Amino acid sequence: MTPSLSIVIPTFNESGNIAPLLAEIDDTIDARTAVEIIFVDDSTDDTPEVISRQSAGRRGSVSLIHRAAATGGLAGAVADGLRVARGSWVVVMDGDLQHPPSVIPTLIAEGERTGAHLVVASRYIPGGDHGGLAGRHRVLASRLSTLAAKVLFRRLYRVSDPMSGYFAVRRTALRTDRLRPVGYKVLLEVIVRCQIRRISEVPYGFRERATGDSKSSVREGVRFLRHLARLRISTGSATLARPGEA
Numbered sequence: 001m002t003p004s005l006s007i008v009i010p011t012f013n014e015s016g017n018i019a020p021l022l023a024e025i026d027d028t029i030d031a032r033t034a035v036e037i038i039f040v041d042d043s044t045d046d047t048p049e050v051i052s053r054q055s056a057g058r059r060g061s062v063s064l065i066h067r068a069a070a071t072g073g074l075a076g077a078v079a080d081g082l083r084v085a086r087g088s089w090v091v092v093m094d095g096d097l098q099h100p101p102s103v104i105p106t107l108i109a110e111g112e113r114t115g116a117h118l119v120v121a122s123r124y125i126p127g128g129d130h131g132g133l134a135g136r137h138r139v140l141a142s143r144l145s146t147l148a149a150k151v152l153f154r155r156l157y158r159v160s161d162p163m164s165g166y167f168a169v170r171r172t173a174l175r176t177d178r179l180r181p182v183g184y185k186v187l188l189e190v191i192v193r194c195q196i197r198r199i200s201e202v203p204y205g206f207r208e209r210a211t212g213d214s215k216s217s218v219r220e221g222v223r224f225l226r227h228l229a230r231l232r233i234s235t236g237s238a239t240l241a242r243p244g245e246a
């Protein structure tokens, strides 16, 4: 069965979130849709066992990539999932329930309506909400990272949330051989390295984390800025389409 939709979910010690996440995905996706879920896991706890147990006997396919070496961190995990995804649309979302699965149909519908190659779930357009970002320092860090990305990458300024970890991309627009992901922000890597020009956005509410902790940190922030500089040097000032020009 060739899926029409792939869902790539990076996980690091998310054992408490797997069952409710799969239940919300089941409630959201039409049973007639051929879906594959790809967990890319670097956990040190029993998350892989929980994924295997919760996936037994489910409709659609669920695959688990438990990586021996967590190269590239979160972004590296997502890139590994993108490389094996077979769906016409590939959705990337977190495994901690902060990205509501109910937005998936809206992402795909927006892409089909506009012909966009990438649809970003944005916290920063009308109807969006960054509520789940714990603490003012996290909101400030997210805003500063977004500003840095927009300054370095010309015309990215109309992508309101280039730091989003929640998006849908057409598999035909992906050039996974070009990806050199490091750290936390895989969307920027996808937009710049794959030179994606037809981008649209939908609003969403970034939810409070249900269980477990964010792995984001100041160290990740420094890693992001270093990666941003490397990306800028290696690709130049990418000229990207503005959302809505799809």
Ligand SMILES: Nc1nc2c(ncn2[C@@H]2O[C@H](COP(=O)(O)OP(=O)(O)O[C@H]3O[C@H](CO)[C@@H](O)[C@H](O)[C@@H]3O)[C@@H](O)[C@H]2O)c(=O)[nH]1
Pocket: 010, 011, 012, 013, 014, 040, 041, 042, 043, 070, 073, 074, 077, 094, 095, 096, 098, 163, 164, 165, 166, 184, 185, 186, 206, 213, 214, 215, 216
């Ligand atoms: N495989 C793998 N998964 C990871 C790793 N680090 C984190 N994850 C997984 O990636 C997801 C997000 O990790 P968090 O640590 O909870 O990130 P966050 O601070 O909530 O930020 C997320 O949301 C932001 C807004 O969309 C994003 O900007 C950010 O990139 C990330 O997706 C979770 O499912 C977590 O288990 C890793 O090294 N390896």
